[in-house]
Every structure is written in structure tokens, then in C-alpha cells.
Amino acid sequence: MIELQYPRISISGQCELVGLARSSFYYEPQTEDGYNAYLMGLMDEQYTRTPFYGVRRITAWLRRRGEQVNPKRVRHLMHLMGLAAIYPKRRLSLSRGAHRRQLDAPLNDDRKPHISSLKSPFDVGVFLAKRHEGGMRIDSWTQGRSL
Secondary structure, eight states, X not given: OOOTTOSSSOHHHHHHHHTOOHHHXXXXXXXXXXXXXXXXXXXXXXXXXXXXOOHHHHHHHHHHTXXXXXXXXXXXXXXXXXXXXXXXXXXXXOGGGHHHHHHTOOOOXXXXXXXXXXXXXXXXXXXXXXXXXXXXXXXXEEESSOO
């Protein structure tokens, strides 16, 4: 795309032709440091034990261990790992059983199979479940990474 050895057109001229800012051509992204990987490992272990811990509790737990972290870093790493606290969602305590009507709504998924994985300290388990009127029924289970 942009050639450093091309003598007729300067780098700034080549960048202009391509529609790229010259600073973007010289930009080198920062690499992840090993400390973030270490923190992510600690956070993953703690989240496996206590999935209801959010950013604040994970931050406090890490600080009690002597790690110097702030909530912004923990939030960023949790987002990268796809972790979120498990807690009761809104509208589950409605009066007169309104939440039951929401849960008993008809299924609109044409009974498609659902594949999920469970994390354990030893390995990953994969199971195949099918929806029915009462919820989901597990049809098959296997240890390992695939069915």
C-alpha cells in the first residue's frame, strides 16, 4: 500500500493518495503487558467462585490481595473477558404474578437445539438442550470441547 522505497512520491504524498493520516502510518499500537494477563487470570478464578461479584467487589478483592488496580482497569478487563455480574434482573418481583406470565410466554424459536458450555476447574463440558413447554431439557452431555 505505502512503500518506503518509492523515490518519486514522499510518504506524506502516498498517505494523502491513500486517504490515510501520516500519523496513522507511523502509529504502533501498545502491546498488552503481562500484568494484565496475570490480573485476568486472578479475576477469572474469583469470578468462577463468585459470579455475582461485579466491578466494585472484584476491585476490592484485588486490592485486599495487594494488587494496585482501579475500577476502570477492572471494568476494561472484565469487558475484554466477557464477564458480568449475575444478579436478579428487573421486574421479577411484580405483584399478582405478572412475572409468571412473562416466563410462561410461548416459545418463538421453533424448538431449535441450544448448545451451551459449562466452565469447571478441570475441563469444559458441552451439552445439547432442547426447549419444551416447561423450559429446557438436556439431551446429551460430553466432557471436552465439542459434541
